[in-house]
Amino acid sequence: MRSLSLTLFVPLLAACAAEPAGPPPSALPYTELAIAGEKGANGIYDPSVEYDPAGTGWMAYSGVRAGPQGEVETHIARSTDHGASWQHVTTVNTVSPATAVLPTGKTVTGKWWQEVSTLVHDPADSGREWKLFWHRYITQMPYRTDEDRLFAYGWIAVRHAPSPEGPWSEETALIGAGPFPLPPFETAFDIRDLGEAYADYIVLTEPGALHHEGTLYLALQAVRDPAKGVHKHDIILISSPDHGKTWSGAGKPLTAEAAAGFGAAWFTGPSLAVEDGRTFLLVCPETVSEGMQGHRGTLVFEFEDLAAGRLRRDAAGAPLVVKQIASTLSVGGQADYDGQNTAGGVVVPQFALGNLPRAFRIYNTGETLTGD
Numbered sequence: 001m002r003s004l005s006l007t008l009f010v011p012l013l014a015a016c017a018a019e020p021a022g023p024p025p026s027a028l029p030y031t032e033l034a035i036a037g038e039k040g041a042n043g044i045y046d047p048s049v050e051y052d053p054a055g056t057g058w059m060a061y062s063g064v065r066a067g068p069q070g071e072v073e074t075h076i077a078r079s080t081d082h083g084a085s086w087q088h089v090t091t092v093n094t095v096s097p098a099t100a101v102l103p104t105g106k107t108v109t110g111k112w113w114q115e116v117s118t119l120v121h122d123p124a125d126s127g128r129e130w131k132l133f134w135h136r137y138i139t140q141m142p143y144r145t146d147e148d149r150l151f152a153y154g155w156i157a158v159r160h161a162p163s164p165e166g167p168w169s170e171e172t173a174l175i176g177a178g179p180f181p182l183p184p185f186e187t188a189f190d191i192r193d194l195g196e197a198y199a200d201y202i203v204l205t206e207p208g209a210l211h212h213e214g215t216l217y218l219a220l221q222a223v224r225d226p227a228k229g230v231h232k233h234d235i236i237l238i239s240s241p242d243h244g245k246t247w248s249g250a251g252k253p254l255t256a257e258a259a260a261g262f263g264a265a266w267f268t269g270p271s272l273a274v275e276d277g278r279t280f281l282l283v284c285p286e287t288v289s290e291g292m293q294g295h296r297g298t299l300v301f302e303f304e305d306l307a308a309g310r311l312r313r314d315a316a317g318a319p320l321v322v323k324q325i326a327s328t329l330s331v332g333g334q335a336d337y338d339g340q341n342t343a344g345g346v347v348v349p350q351f352a353l354g355n356l357p358r359a360f361r362i363y364n365t366g367e368t369l370t371g372d
Helices: 256-262
Strands: 044-051 057-065 071-079 086-093 096-101 107-121 130-140 149-161 172-176 201-212 215-224 233-240 266-275 278-289 292-295 298-305 321-325 347-351 360-364
Touching: 044 347, 044 360, 057 086, 057 107, 057 360, 086 107, 086 130, 096 130, 096 149, 107 149, 130 201, 149 201, 201 278, 215 266, 233 266, 233 278, 256 266, 256 278
Parallel strands: 044 107, 071 107, 107 201, 201 266
Antiparallel strands: 044 057, 057 071, 071 086, 096 107, 107 130, 130 149, 149 172, 201 215, 215 233, 266 278, 278 292, 278 298, 298 321, 347 360
16 A cells, blocks of 8 residues: 555554654545445555646546454545545456465465555557556565565566556556565566665555656655664656656655654655656655554655656754644555645645544545645
């Protein structure tokens, strides 16, 4: 979802008291975003909003069914009124049975979960104008804890289509990290192929895509190999000049070390957005307490140089916050934004056990990135 690190189907700890630095939180409350025709038993999450040249809005999101036999799959919705209302259109990635033989020789059975999708319009790629990136991995069933999510059998995948309604291509297993995915699975390339700066990562998740000035960008949450040091996550950026055929490293906009200044262990849920010709990175500060993780709203940063992955920073080198968007429920904040989504503004997913059975919900904040 826009929240892989959120423990989806078990109770969550209370929010950490630490508050991120920066501007005060935006005005509350928010309004719930409803999707007509959506049948996710336990709600929706992971919004990724993208408008086409005709002004129609499209949103990729996760439909969630919780519990021991939990499922997460990718749905698409459409808006013809700039985000005031949404209608379910299609399901792109469905849950399917999965089997893996662990290095120990043990065979596990489970499901392929399809999480944290990001939708992007690539206008010059004829017949492949729409692209969907997401994190696909095996989850052992019955699902009990995060240990049942087998990220060693997972990757960043991609599909393409002439329209968000389809038809969608077959999946390409696009990007792996270090030793993963384990055999018999393989990907088109390894993030280590992009240079030494990416050599320590073993899991990639939370893709956030943007097409800007002829280049396709993908922000990723990258998990460092604990065997090489402290277990930390960075936000990295890669780019493609040829519609995703080849990729190059474009820097590390935010590291885990930078998150400490915002009361967090690291950042999660990166999204890329444009407003008034300026480019932005939206991330969610993530706190960790007694092994549990929680998301603490959204921070918006501005790029000084998108192609180099360089954010605007203060004299001391700390990244400058343009806006802070608070979470109003237990946890949430892996937000997304498109400038044409004027009726909804920034959309933010939030989770609360008190909202069961629909514990997973998406909200309209009415916020822009730079205005009030």
